[in-house]
Every structure is written in structure tokens, then in C-alpha cells.
Amino acid sequence: EVQLVESGGGFVQPGGSLRLSCAASGFTFSNYAMTWVRQAPGKGLEWVSVISSDGVNTYYAASVKGRFTFSRDNSKNTLYLQMNSLRAEDTATYYCARDPRWLQNFDYWGQGSPVTVSS
Amino acid sequence: QSVLTQPPSVSGAPGQRVTISCTGSSSNIGAGYDVHWYQQLPGTAPKLLIYDNSDRPSGVPDRFSGSKSATSASLAIAGLQAEDEADYYCQSYDRSLSAVVFGGGTKLTVL
Numbered sequence: 001e002v003q004l005v006e007s008g009g010g011f012v013q014p015g016g017s018l019r020l021s022c023a024a025s026g027f028t029f030s031n032y033a034m035t036w037v038r039q040a041p042g043k044g045l046e047w048v049s050v051i052s053s054d055g056v057n058t059y060y061a062a063s064v065k066g067r068f069t070f071s072r073d074n075s076k077n078t079l080y081l082q083m084n085s086l087r088a089e090d091t092a093t094y095y096c097a098r099d100p101r102w103l104q105n106f107d108y109w110g111q112g113s114p115v116t117v118s119s
Numbered sequence: 120q121s122v123l124t125q126p127p128s129v130s131g132a133p134g135q136r137v138t139i140s141c142t143g144s145s146s147n148i149g150a151g152y153d154v155h156w157y158q159q160l161p162g163t164a165p166k167l168l169i170y171d172n173s174d175r176p177s178g179v180p181d182r183f184s185g186s187k188s189a190t191s192a193s194l195a196i197a198g199l200q201a202e203d204e205a206d207y208y209c210q211s212y213d214r215s216l217s218a219v220v221f222g223g224g225t226k227l228t229v230l
Contacts, residue, residue, distance in 0.1 A: 044121060044208065044221055044224040045165065045208050046221065047220070050219075059218075103219050104153060104155070104171075104212070105167055106210075107167050107176065109165055110164060
């Protein structure tokens with residue numbers, strides 16, 4: 001059974017940093033690209049970033065480019081989203097999702113990790 | 120303002136059929152990129168419902184169907200059930216933005 005479990009969310013002040021993790025199991029992790037999608041409270045879904053299966057290639061939404069860094073450790077079946085210079089508008093639940101065909105559909109999602117940026 | 124436009128809400132009685140539209144442009148759906156649909160039950164993560172415009176993942180009932188035409192797509196739900204009450208999102212790729220784009224979401228209410 002495919003499982004994705006996010007962790008690391010919490011409360012942070014504007015300008016601060018936070019690192020999210022996503023632990024994967026139930027599939028050959030190193031064969032798949034992975035993605036992050038976020039959802040602000042009461043709002044819709046917003047794609048954040050994608051990483052290739054080998055971790056070499058990453059792409060970001062314009063709203064987070066230069067502030068967020070997406071990485072992975074295939075030996076630990078884990079993704080990381082390093083979020084720096086956080087803003088109030090980054091407040092959201094962050095979901096990791098499996099990306100089987102590079103920026104097409106996302107077939108499995110984690111339960112989400114909430115991030116609140118506020119003073 | 121979302122790149123893909125969905126109606127904020129739709130409703131229907133149990134057993135009825137409803138459709139949810141997703142309107143894009145020549146830089147996304149009209150450019151030939153596929154449309155995918157997700158169902159988000161209250162308080163849960165999104166779940167893939169339809170991929171590649173009209174295909175259903177294993178386990179999704181055939182009451183759910185999708186279609187695509189020109190710069191728009193539609194999700195149809197037949198034989199509405201109380202458990203279908205959820206938010207539904209369409210998703211595609213936009214070549215001008217070089218990014219995945221979502222619709223704003225549609226809240227389905229089963230009367």
C-alpha cells in the first residue's frame with residue numbers, strides 16, 4: 001500500500017524557516033518524481049514544486065522560487081521541503097504527492113502538514 | 120483568480136446527475152494538455168478521481184466520468200450519493216506559466 005506521511009509543519013514567524021519531510025513507503029520510491037501541493041485555509045490547491053526521481057531536476061512555482069528548496073534522499077525514502085523567508089501567504093497545508101508522469105496527474109497524496117506563518 | 124475556471128458550487132438530489140465544468144485557455148487545455156480531476160472529502164487530502172481527461176483509477180466507480188473539448192473539460196457524476204459531497208478540482212499544465220495549474224474548486228452539495 002502506498003503511503004506518504006508528511007511532518008515538520010508548525011508555527012513560524014514571518015521571515016523564518018521551516019523544513020517539511022515526507023516519508024514514503026509501499027512503492028519503489030527512487031523510480032518516481034514527487035511533488036508538493038499546498039492549500040491555504042479555505043482555499044484551493046496550488047502546485048509548489050516537483051523533483052525528478054534521481055533528485056537532479058527541480059522546478060518551482062513562481063510564488064516560492066528562490067525561497068523554497070526541494071530535495072530527496074532515496075536511501076531513506078524521504079522528501080524534504082526547505083522553506084526560507086516565509087511569508088503570511090505561505091500559510092497552508094502542504095501535501096506531498098507521487099508524480100508518476102512528470103507534472104501530469106498526481107496519483108497518491110499524503111495527509112498534509114499544516115504551516116502557519118504569523119507574528 | 121485561478122487559471123482554470125470552475126463554478127464555485129453545484130448541487131443535486133440523490134440519484135441525479137450533475138456536471139462540473141473546467142474552463143481553460145489556449146495555453147493549457149487548448150494546447151492539448153490533459154485534464155485530471157480530484158475529489159477532496161471534508162478534512163481529507165485530495166484523491167485522484169479522473170486522469171487523462173476520462174480515465175478512472177482502479178477503485179473509482181463508473182458513476183464518475185470525464186470529458187474534454189477544445190479549451191474546457193467536464194466531470195460528470197451520475198446517480199448522486201450522499202458520500203459524493205466534497206470539493207472537486209480540475210488540474211492541467213500551462214505552458215505559458217511552465218507550471219501545473221488547478222481550478223478554484225467546486226463544492227458539491229447533495230440535497
